[in-house]
Amino acid sequence: MxxxxxxxxxxxxxxxxxxxxxxxxxxxxxxxxxxxxxxxxxxxxxxxxxxxxxxxxxxxxxxxxxxxxxxxxxxxxxxxxxxxxxxxxxxxxxxxxxxxxxxxxxxxxxxxxxxxxxDMKNDRPGQRRALSGFLRPRKFYKATVEAADRDYRMGVFSRFVPLFFNLTNFKIYNASHGREAGDALIEQMARSIRHEFPTALACHLGGDHFEVLAPREMLIPRLNRINESLNFYLKDSSIALKIGMVVMPEDEDNYIPVERYNLFDCAKVAADSIKNDATRFWMVYTASMGETKANQVYVLKNFEQALERECFQVFYQPVIRTYTGNICNLEALSRWEDPERGRIMPKDYIPVLEEAGLIPQLDYYVIDKVASYLAERVRLGQPVVPVSVNLSRVDFDQSNPFLEVEHIVSTYNIRRDWLIIEVTESALLHQNAKLKSMLERFQSAGYICWIDDFGSAYSSLNTLQNYTFDTLKMDMGFMRNFNRESQSIVKSIVVMSRTLGIHTLAEGVETKEQVGFLSSLGCEKIQGYYYGKPMPGSQYISWLKGKNLEEELPEEAGLLDRAGFISLDGDMPAALFLFTAETIRVIRKNEAFAAWKPCREAGYDCCGALWKDILHVARGAIKTGADGRLALKKEGNPARLRVRILEQGKGMALGKAELVDL
Structure with missing residues (x-):
C-alpha cells in the first residue's frame, strides 16, 4: 500500500x-x-x-x-x-x-x-558486469589526457585517434532477444574491439557505448574487421555498428588540446550523424558537425521561450488526388521564425527536440494550431479538407497522444476525421506495444492514420503485418532518385498496397514526368513542390485561387477512396466514373480504354456524346439495381459497354464502364 x-x-x-x-x-x-x-x-x-x-x-x-x-x-x-x-x-x-x-x-x-x-566507484550491481580490459570513465579520461600531454611534449600530434562506438537499435535487440542475448552481444563487441586494439586505452561507458584512443596506423582496416565480425555475429541488418572519430591535425599550429574540448563527445557527434545512413558505419568529425552541435545547444536553450512567444508557425502543404487534380488533404508542418537567426527549418530542430525528449510540446502545439485553423474555416463557412499532423515515437513514449489530441478536438469542437495521424515507419521498428495500442485506439475513435516515410533505410514489410494504416506514404527518396529501379519499387508498393486495402501517397513529387508515372500506376495521392510548397494558412486560400485549383468535396472523398482499391488491370477497356443526376466525370481508365477510339468505332460524333449515353444508362442502373448495357455498334460485329454501379454516396455515385461482348 x-x-x-x-x-x-x-x-x-x-x-x-x-x-x-x-x-x-x-x-x-x-x-x-x-x-x-x-x-x-x-x-x-x-x-x-x-x-x-x-x-x-x-x-x-x-x-x-x-x-x-x-x-x-x-x-x-x-x-x-x-x-x-x-x-x-x-x-x-x-x-x-x-x-x-x-x-x-x-x-x-x-x-x-x-x-x-x-556511486563514486561506478560499481553498479545488477547491471551488465564489468568488461575485462576496459577502464572506468574517470580513469580513462585521465589516462587519455596524460597520453596526449606526453605526445605533445615529444612533438607528436596525431599518433592517436579518439573513437566512439555504438549500435543502432540496440534497445530493440534487447527487447526482442532478451537481456542475456544483449549481454552476449556487448561482450562480443568488446572482444572484437580488444582483438583489433589490444593495448589501446579503452572504456566501456555502459550499454552499447565504447570509447577507444586508437593508434592511427591501419585504422580503417581494423574498423572494417570489427564491423565484419559484428555483422557475422548478428546476422540482423536492423542492428548496425556506428563509429565516430576525430582525426587530429599533424602540425603544432593546429593542435587541439584534449582538455580544451571533449574529443570523444565530438566522436559521438560524428557517429550520431550517420545513425540513419545504412551505407556508412564510420564517420570523421568535421567542423560542420561542430556547427551542428552549436545548433543543438541553441535549440535547447531557446526552444521553450520560442514556444511561449509563438515563434513557431504552422505551414500547410497541399496533397492532390491524382484522379481529379483536386486538393484532398493538407499536411501541417512547423517553421521556427527566430528573431536572431531568421527561419529555422525542421531538419535543424526536430531531431534535437526528439533526442532531448521535448518534441511532444511542439507536436501538441502544432495540433492545437491546426484545430484552431479548421474551426475558423468552419466559422467562416469555408470548406474543410482533412489535415495530417505528425506524431513522434517520443510522443508515445512520454505521454498519452490519444488523450492529448482528444482534448484539443473537444476544445475546438471539430470532427475527428479532420485530423490525420502520421507516424514514421522508423518509429514502428521499436515494436512498442503502447504505440500499437494507441494507434488502434485512434482508429477506433474515428481518426485516420497514415504511415510516413515508407521505404526508408530501415524499411520492413513486417510493419504492415503488425500495424493497420489507412494510407501508406512513400518515402520521398524514391522521387529524389527517380530511375528504373525506384520506379519498379514504387510500382510494387502501389500494387501491394491496393491488394492489402491501403491507400497510397507519394511525396517529394517535383516534375511532370513523375506525376504522369504515378498517375498511370493508380497511385492515389501526390504531394510535392510540383503542386505547391508549404505555406502559412493565411496564404492558402489566395494560393488556391491563383492556381485555379479546387478542394475535394466531403461527399466525393469516400467514393474516390473506394475507387483507389479497384483494379483496372487487363486487356479490355475499362474506366471508373463519378456521376450525379446531371453530370459525369471520368476519374480513372486503363491503357486499353485510353487507346480505344469509341467515337470512331461506335459512330459517336464526340466522346462527350458517348459519356452522355453512359450517364443515362447509369441512372437507369441505380433505379433497377442491375448492371446497365449500352450497344455501341449498329452494324457489323456488336460491342457493348457494361455499366456497373459500385457505390452510392450523398447525391453522387461511383460507377465502372467496361467493354464486353466483342
Missing part, C-alpha cells in the same frame, strides 16, 4: 531525492539541493530549469527507460525497487547514481519518488 507523505519530508533525506509525475509525462516536480549540486547547479530551481523539468533530460539519453517500465520490470509486488542511473553533470562528465524507486503520494497526487546516492 502506498505511503502518504508530504513534500517537506524529503528535505531531510540524506541523499539525493526527486519527485516525478506518474501521468506519463515524467515531469520532475521537486528535487532537493544535494541532487542539484551533484549535477553542478547552485539550486534546485536552476537544475530543474536546465532539464526543463523533464526526467528523460535528467538521465543519459541512450540509457533512458521510462520509470513505469523500470518499476514494473524490477518488481511485481509494489514497494521500492533498486535502480542504477547514468547521467551527465553540467560539465558533461558522467554521473553514476544508485538507489531506489518507489510509488508514493505527495498529498493526493501519486508520484514516483527517486532516492539516490552517488
Amino acid at each position: 502506498d505511503t502518504v507523505v508530504q513534500q517537506s519530508n524529503y528535505e531531510s533525506y540524506p541523499g539525493g531525492v526527486c519527485l516525478i509525475s506518474m501521468d506519463g509525462k515524467e515531469q520532475v516536480l521537486f528535487c532537493n539541493e544535494l541532487l542539484a549540486s551533484w549535477f553542478g547547479y547552485d539550486s534546485p530551481e536552476d537544475f530543474l530549469s536546465a532539464i526543463h523539468h523533464s526526467y528523460p533530460n535528467m538521465v543519459y539519453s541512450d540509457g533512458y527507460t521510462d520509470l513505469k517500465t523500470l518499476y514494473g520490470n524490477a518488481s511485481s509486488e509494489g514497494g521500492a525497487v533498486p535502480v542504477y542511473l547514468l547521467g551527465r553533470d553540467r560539465e558533461g562528465k558522467f554521473l553514476f547514481l544508485s538507489g531506489t524507486l518507489a510509488s508514493r503520494h505527495d498529498g493526493d497526487t501519486p508520484v514516483w519518488a527517486l532516492y539516490v546516492v552517488r
Whole structure:
C-alpha cells in the first residue's frame, strides 16, 4: 500500500531525492539541493530549469527507460525497487547514481519518488558486469589526457585517434532477444574491439557505448574487421555498428588540446550523424558537425521561450488526388521564425527536440494550431479538407497522444476525421506495444492514420503485418532518385498496397514526368513542390485561387477512396466514373480504354456524346439495381459497354464502364 507523505519530508533525506509525475509525462516536480549540486547547479530551481523539468533530460539519453517500465520490470509486488542511473553533470562528465524507486503520494497526487546516492566507484550491481580490459570513465579520461600531454611534449600530434562506438537499435535487440542475448552481444563487441586494439586505452561507458584512443596506423582496416565480425555475429541488418572519430591535425599550429574540448563527445557527434545512413558505419568529425552541435545547444536553450512567444508557425502543404487534380488533404508542418537567426527549418530542430525528449510540446502545439485553423474555416463557412499532423515515437513514449489530441478536438469542437495521424515507419521498428495500442485506439475513435516515410533505410514489410494504416506514404527518396529501379519499387508498393486495402501517397513529387508515372500506376495521392510548397494558412486560400485549383468535396472523398482499391488491370477497356443526376466525370481508365477510339468505332460524333449515353444508362442502373448495357455498334460485329454501379454516396455515385461482348 502506498505511503502518504508530504513534500517537506524529503528535505531531510540524506541523499539525493526527486519527485516525478506518474501521468506519463515524467515531469520532475521537486528535487532537493544535494541532487542539484551533484549535477553542478547552485539550486534546485536552476537544475530543474536546465532539464526543463523533464526526467528523460535528467538521465543519459541512450540509457533512458521510462520509470513505469523500470518499476514494473524490477518488481511485481509494489514497494521500492533498486535502480542504477547514468547521467551527465553540467560539465558533461558522467554521473553514476544508485538507489531506489518507489510509488508514493505527495498529498493526493501519486508520484514516483527517486532516492539516490552517488556511486563514486561506478560499481553498479545488477547491471551488465564489468568488461575485462576496459577502464572506468574517470580513469580513462585521465589516462587519455596524460597520453596526449606526453605526445605533445615529444612533438607528436596525431599518433592517436579518439573513437566512439555504438549500435543502432540496440534497445530493440534487447527487447526482442532478451537481456542475456544483449549481454552476449556487448561482450562480443568488446572482444572484437580488444582483438583489433589490444593495448589501446579503452572504456566501456555502459550499454552499447565504447570509447577507444586508437593508434592511427591501419585504422580503417581494423574498423572494417570489427564491423565484419559484428555483422557475422548478428546476422540482423536492423542492428548496425556506428563509429565516430576525430582525426587530429599533424602540425603544432593546429593542435587541439584534449582538455580544451571533449574529443570523444565530438566522436559521438560524428557517429550520431550517420545513425540513419545504412551505407556508412564510420564517420570523421568535421567542423560542420561542430556547427551542428552549436545548433543543438541553441535549440535547447531557446526552444521553450520560442514556444511561449509563438515563434513557431504552422505551414500547410497541399496533397492532390491524382484522379481529379483536386486538393484532398493538407499536411501541417512547423517553421521556427527566430528573431536572431531568421527561419529555422525542421531538419535543424526536430531531431534535437526528439533526442532531448521535448518534441511532444511542439507536436501538441502544432495540433492545437491546426484545430484552431479548421474551426475558423468552419466559422467562416469555408470548406474543410482533412489535415495530417505528425506524431513522434517520443510522443508515445512520454505521454498519452490519444488523450492529448482528444482534448484539443473537444476544445475546438471539430470532427475527428479532420485530423490525420502520421507516424514514421522508423518509429514502428521499436515494436512498442503502447504505440500499437494507441494507434488502434485512434482508429477506433474515428481518426485516420497514415504511415510516413515508407521505404526508408530501415524499411520492413513486417510493419504492415503488425500495424493497420489507412494510407501508406512513400518515402520521398524514391522521387529524389527517380530511375528504373525506384520506379519498379514504387510500382510494387502501389500494387501491394491496393491488394492489402491501403491507400497510397507519394511525396517529394517535383516534375511532370513523375506525376504522369504515378498517375498511370493508380497511385492515389501526390504531394510535392510540383503542386505547391508549404505555406502559412493565411496564404492558402489566395494560393488556391491563383492556381485555379479546387478542394475535394466531403461527399466525393469516400467514393474516390473506394475507387483507389479497384483494379483496372487487363486487356479490355475499362474506366471508373463519378456521376450525379446531371453530370459525369471520368476519374480513372486503363491503357486499353485510353487507346480505344469509341467515337470512331461506335459512330459517336464526340466522346462527350458517348459519356452522355453512359450517364443515362447509369441512372437507369441505380433505379433497377442491375448492371446497365449500352450497344455501341449498329452494324457489323456488336460491342457493348457494361455499366456497373459500385457505390452510392450523398447525391453522387461511383460507377465502372467496361467493354464486353466483342
